[in-house]
Amino acid sequence: MIPQSxxxxxxxxxxxxxxxxxxxxxxxLRLCLRHNSGREAPCIVVGQDDLLAVRLHAASRYVRATGRKAGVTPSVGPTDYQRAHLxxxxxxxxxxxxxxxxxxxAFAIVFPRxxxxxxxVWKGSGERRHTLRLIRQARQLTEGGHVSLLRHG
Known part of the structure; x- marks a missing residue:
């Protein structure tokens, strides 16, 4: 739909x-619209070349002209919960x-309250098991698991 103006x-x-x-x-404003390929929401693909700044400017003008809200799709970035966990x-x-x-x-970071x-009581607690699980995840993240954050799709 083309804006009235x-x-x-x-x-x-x-x-x-x-x-x-x-x-x-x-x-x-020059646009190339492609079939949506089953995506739920329209997306803008910007080629990364010498005209990147011009393309980004045109994409932002398109977003403003159509009144759409630009944002990161879930497949591109972590959710708020995932970000807090990381x-x-x-x-x-x-x-x-x-x-x-x-x-x-456990009591400074995981359960500060x-x-x-x-x-x-500590040895048999769920808090200890949960903390040890998070420590294991933190070690995996710092020992090369961070590369998995770069993969999406």
Missing amino acids: WRLLTHCCDRHDHHLVLGYGTSR VRLLAIADAIVLGASARDI HGPLAGP
Whole structure:
């Protein structure tokens, strides 16, 4: 749907693409629209070449002109929960490097609002098991697991 303030200057269609040139005053916006391939929401693909800045500017103008909200799709970046979990794992990894014990990590990072558990209560607690699981994940993350964060799809 073309915004009312823009006018269609020319267009061309082939089997897979629909090319449009839109005008708004002296501004021109050239679009290549492709079949959505089953995606739920439209996406903008920007080629990374010498004209990247121009392409990004045109993409942002398109987003503003159509009134759509730009954002990161879930497949590109972590959710808020995943981001908080990764931040916690990095804090745990830092504490490990500084020599903190599992109990220190548990009550400073993982369960900061709980009072420390003592002796046998700590040994058999769910808090200890959960903390040890997070420590294991933090170690995996720092020992090469961070590469998996770069893969998405």
